[in-house]
Amino acid sequence: MRQQIESVIVYLCTALLIAAFVTRLVTRGGPYFARPQTIVDHVGPGKHETRDALVLLPKVEKLIPRGAEVTCFRPIEGTANADDTANFYTAVGQLPRQQVQPPFTAMLTVPTGSLVEYVVAVGGPFDHPAYRVIAEFPEGRLYKVER
Amino acid sequence: MKDVIFVVAIIALTGFGLVLWRIPFLEKLDRWAQYAIAFAGGCVIAAVMMFVFSLVHIAWTRGTLLIPLVLFAVLRRGRGFASPEKSGSSAAALQTVFWLTVIGVLTARETCGDLLYFWGPKGQAFYTAEGIDTKFLSFQHYSLMHPDYPPLLPLVYAWGAAMAHRFSWWGALFLTPIALLATLLAFRGITRNTRYTALLAALLGFGFAKGMVAGAGEPLLLLFETIALALLTFHGDDDGALLLAAIALAGAAWVKVEGAAFVAVVVFAYAVTRRRIVRPLLVAAPAAVLFLAWLLFAKHYHLIDQYGRAGQTAHFELLGGVLRDTAKTASYGTFYLPWLSVLAPLPFLRNFRRAALPLLTAGGLFAAVLFFYLHQPDPGFWIASSAERVLLSPLMALLVATAAASE
Secondary structure (H helix, E strand, O other), X not given: OHHHHHHXXXXXXXXXXXXXXXXXXXXXXOOOOOOOOOOOOOOOOOOOOOHHHHHHHHHHHOOOOOOOEEEEEOOEOXXXXXXXXXXXXXXXXXXXXXXXXXXXXXXXXXXXXXXXXXXXXXXXXXXXXXXXEEEEEOOEEEEEEOO | OHHHHHHHHHHOOHHHHHHHHHOHHHHXXXXXXXXXXXXXXXXXXXXXXXXXXXXXXXXXXXXXXHHHXXXXXXXXXXXXXXXXXXXXXXXXXXXXXXXXHHHHHHOOOOEOHHHHHHHHHHHHHHHHHOOOOHHHHHOHHHHHHOOOOOOHHHHHHHHHHHHHOOOOHHHHHHHHHHHHHHHHHHHHHHHOOHHHHHHHHHHHHHHHHHHOOEOOOHHHHHHHHHHHHHHXXXXXXXXXXXHHHHHHHHHHHHHOHHHHHHHHHHHHHHHHHHOOOHHHHHHHHHHHHHHHHHHHHHHHOOOOOOHHHOOOOOOHHHHHHHHHHHHHHOOOXXXXXXXXXXXXXXXXXXXXXXXXXXXXXXXXXXXXXXXXXXXXXXHHHHHHHHHHHHOHXXXXXXXXXXXXXXX
């Protein structure tokens, strides 16, 4: 009798946990059986902070020479966002053939000669006078420094 | 195609672990459990080999990595195996959870941010450098990637990338259902308890999805922890089982910082419950050797970061807040269903003596989690971002305890 009660409890809990598991997957939003574009497409109810970078970086990768120094951030009012660790570290993983530098290397306070060569600006434009746009995509732009 | 090669290459790590089939104890397990343990052992053996290759400057190529794999596979010794425990409902639960996890991972519903921010970049950098890239790890602006974090997971990723000639982000995610399946098959074989295997499947499947662990260290950590704890609990007097537990503990210590805490807790619990000293120390020895080897390596290349914070002061004045926030997060948004599930069968069980080791381990792991949070100046952030993941270890230990008491 004891063993039967134990079995019922164990299988009931198993069923409840599986139901909670399914609910969790469903609440991440559809489509449910299509391959997503990025590995963060359904991690939360809203858009993940790195999704645009994950779409943009493979596109700009072909335009940046191997070994070139590059940074990546989502500009704030047209300037480099030094605290944008998420897009910076995402770029480290997505641009393995380039040398990814932190966003502060493209700030206005940096002397022109020391500015990072390429900037991947996610989302809005980057308004640094030393940079010009060399490619534009729906998710952002690629800039190159003019020395 | 390269994604598939990446995944197949990681599964092929099982070849290294086939050498473990020489241990007579494995005859007591069914064939699936033998493969699952070979996969776990293979990850450890391959990681140690790649670490040694890096130390002696042997570049990781398909040739240098595959030749040892073949040699290890040849060294295996085919032994008998036990017939698996049969239960239709348990097998159905296991398969349901596995395929749900596959769907969850391949539709990007369980991705851990840490894969993007450091596990993946490290694996990729190691693959590109054909060795442990100390220049990458020591680059000051990458310090938030935790340069001294244990290397096993990036080494496994680098292995897959070396075989596919490209790092695969989707392949890295797919390690989660592979590790989950190995955990369940190993647990079923070791405990020969299909009911609690079904419960473990549901617990970890849900926990992985809610805690968002895909691509991070937890799936492998739980694999090593479950094997070690189940072996010590159910076969703690068998020398072969102790050897396998020691290898699993070494794997845990090399996956995550929390793995070292797990080793300390479980070895202490084993010593207390068995009232022995030498055996627990021997079980802990491989983990201690690997842990120290990595620490010395990190110190030599000036990578010390997380381990350098061991002397931080505890903020005991935050204890109330830490307990409150941890308890809140521990509900997993389901009114504590995971905890209730592993504790509900307890009143109907008998063999509490056998459950002492995993119960003590669960308590120790919970204390270790609180201890970590109390050493953070801003514990709220850490609890919110990690509690659902790190509490999976004490939950697993409680389930092992319930399964043990059920006998």
